[in-house]
Amino acid sequence: MRKHASCIAALLVALAWMATGFAATPARPGDAAKAASGVWYEIFVRSWYDTNGDGIGDLNGVTAKLDYLQKLGVSGIWLMPISPSPSYHGYDVTNYEAVNPQYGTLEDFRRLVKGAHARGIRVVIDMVANHSSNENPWFVSALDPKSPYRDWYIWADKTTDVDTPNAFGGQAWHRAKDGQFYESIFDPAMPDLNYDNAAVRKKMIGIGQFWLKQGADGFRLDAARHIYVNLPSDVGNPESIAKNIAWWDEYRKGLDKVNPHTYLVGEVTRDEAADIAPYLKPLDAAFNFPIAKQLIEVVKSERNLDLARTLAQTYATYDHVAGDAMQKDAPFLSNHDQERVMSQLGGNPEHMRVAAALLMTLPGEPYIYYGEELGMRGTKPDPDLRTPMRWDRTLDAHGEATWHATSPANGGPISVAAQDSDPHSLLNWYRMLIQWRIDIPALRAGGFAVYPQADDQLVAWQRTDGADTVLVVHNLSGTAQILPLPADRFHELLRHSRSDTTVAGGRVDLPPYGSAILQ
Numbered sequence: 019m020r021k022h023a024s025c026i027a028a029l030l031v032a033l034a035w036m037a038t039g040f041a042a043t044p045a046r047p048g049d050a051a052k053a054a055s056g057v058w059y060e061i062f063v064r065s066w067y068d069t070n071g072d073g074i075g076d077l078n079g080v081t082a083k084l085d086y087l088q089k090l091g092v093s094g095i096w097l098m099p100i101s102p103s104p105s106y107h108g109y110d111v112t113n114y115e116a117v118n119p120q121y122g123t124l125e126d127f128r129r130l131v132k133g134a135h136a137r138g139i140r141v142v143i144d145m146v147a148n149h150s151s152n153e154n155p156w157f158v159s160a161l162d163p164k165s166p167y168r169d170w171y172i173w174a175d176k177t178t179d180v181d182t183p184n185a186f187g188g189q190a191w192h193r194a195k196d197g198q199f200y201e202s203i204f205d206p207a208m209p210d211l212n213y214d215n216a217a218v219r220k221k222m223i224g225i226g227q228f229w230l231k232q233g234a235d236g237f238r239l240d241a242a243r244h245i246y247v248n249l250p251s252d253v254g255n256p257e258s259i260a261k262n263i264a265w266w267d268e269y270r271k272g273l274d275k276v277n278p279h280t281y282l283v284g285e286v287t288r289d290e291a292a293d294i295a296p297y298l299k300p301l302d303a304a305f306n307f308p309i310a311k312q313l314i315e316v317v318k319s320e321r322n323l324d325l326a327r328t329l330a331q332t333y334a335t336y337d338h339v340a341g342d343a344m345q346k347d348a349p350f351l352s353n354h355d356q357e358r359v360m361s362q363l364g365g366n367p368e369h370m371r372v373a374a375a376l377l378m379t380l381p382g383e384p385y386i387y388y389g390e391e392l393g394m395r396g397t398k399p400d401p402d403l404r405t406p407m408r409w410d411r412t413l414d415a416h417g418e419a420t421w422h423a424t425s426p427a428n429g430g431p432i433s434v435a436a437q438d439s440d441p442h443s444l445l446n447w448y449r450m451l452i453q454w455r456i457d458i459p460a461l462r463a464g465g466f467a468v469y470p471q472a473d474d475q476l477v478a479w480q481r482t483d484g485a486d487t488v489l490v491v492h493n494l495s496g497t498a499q500i501l502p503l504p505a506d507r508f509h510e511l512l513r514h515s516r517s518d519t520t521v522a523g524g525r526v527d528l529p530p531y532g533s534a535i536l537q
Contacts, residue, residue: 054093055455056383065406073420077122081130091452094140110151114225131233145237149208174199223272236281267300291332295339303348317373320494322477326468347382358396368531375533378451379490391448395427408433489536493528508536
């Protein structure tokens with residue numbers, strides 16, 4: 019009964035999307051080539067598209083779907099780890115300068131990059147620098163105290179309290195087969211590398227340079243704050259944080275020797291903007307974890323929860339610490355470690371649309387997790403957050419990855435085939451919003467200012483790019499809302515998500531869950 023109920027629920031969600039009338043400014047084919055949207059798209063290659071029938075997505079599958087990504091309007095893709103690894107997820111690397119054979123070859127990667135660049139799409143890959151696999155030849159060799167790789171890892175000595183927890187409260191020290199203890203803050207299979215060793219730093223820079231020479235445009239830096247923040251005594255410790263920043267500055271300078279335009283975005287898992295801001299000095303961007311959490315809360319509650327002011331304070335903090343850093347923000351709604359957005363929102367299609375609209379009108383460069391634009395669902399454990407992308411209505415269609423079972427909630431209506439040509443689908447809603455960023459420069463690169471007239475169920479802010487200022491307004495609620503406008507500004511409706519949006523008489527009337535851009 020539960021299985022049938024899930025299928026019915028998925029169908030009702032799909033029907034709700036189909037019944038929703040959105041309006042006026044759909045994406046136009048080919049417009050993505052006119053300007054870069056600044057939107058990034060995260061891909062788990064294993065779950066993306068399978069070209070050889072083994073049930074596992076591959077790099078050629080990413081190449082095969084570049085036209086889909088171009089039509090969506092993204093200007094960059096982030097590939098989760100693609101190097102050889104004993105795990106399904108790839109975050110424990112055994113060979114940093116190779117491609118996982120299940121995904122293809124280096125030649126396949128170079129072909130993918132060439133195809134992406136031809137479409138104006140940048141390609142970054144996950145760089146897992148904090149730790150290696152315990153099956154990496156470096157660590158296997160390091161088990162011998164006389165090995166030259168011994169000091170590439172962190173070992174307990176006679177003074178070490180091996181019961182000391184890690185920075186998250188879990189186990190920090192793990193016993194090797196011969197009784198030795200090594201540091202590994204994420205998992206026993208992921209021993210931490212020792213960045214006090216110059217040979218490790220040189221090698222990791224060389225690995226980055228290797229991938230740049232293969233055509234990569236940069237890297238998403240996994241666990242960026244944990245190079246030196248490993249134990250409770252490191253958390254909030256200025257010395258540990260400074261060593262982290264110094265390393266990433268060294269890394270940046272090393273990569274710039276190969277490509278001075280290398281893009282680096284860091285995973286800095288902190289709850290306060292002030293803790294993320296220092297990383298914006300050596301990096302091009304950092305993921306905004308606190309704002310991701312607040313966006314979901316705002317949408318679920320249908321209350322603005324002072325979102326605009328929180329955003330303004332965040333950007334002020336970034337700029338104060340890193341200097342003109344607002345555009346370095348990397349906002350997102352969820353990623354491969356978190357419940358999917360649609361699951362967090364309880365399957366509510368209107369809330370999903372509002373969340374997407376909020377994200378796509380923020381400063382910085384937003385990130386989309388694959389399948390988010392279809393409304394895919396997924397909850398813990400982690401493999402269920404990373405299930406195969408839904409291309410066709412049926413699970414046995416060509417190209418569908420089958421390495422992991424698909425949730426009944428991600429049935430036929432939650433697929434590209436079902437939504438591609440439906441003007442009312444969530445997929446086309448995303449295309450519309452991304453097109454707004456392409457069409458309106460202030461959405462991509464403009465400043466940010468709070469619009470104080472917004473009430474409890476509206477959020478509004480101004481984005482200014484040169485002489486051009488636009489007003490962004492979102493109705494969070496299921497009832498129509500009115501926002502008063504100044505006598506001399508914002509009377510031109512540039513874009514609107516719902517057809518019954520109007521501007522007249524010194525006010526904008528927003529229908530339920532509607533968004534508008536005014537000039």
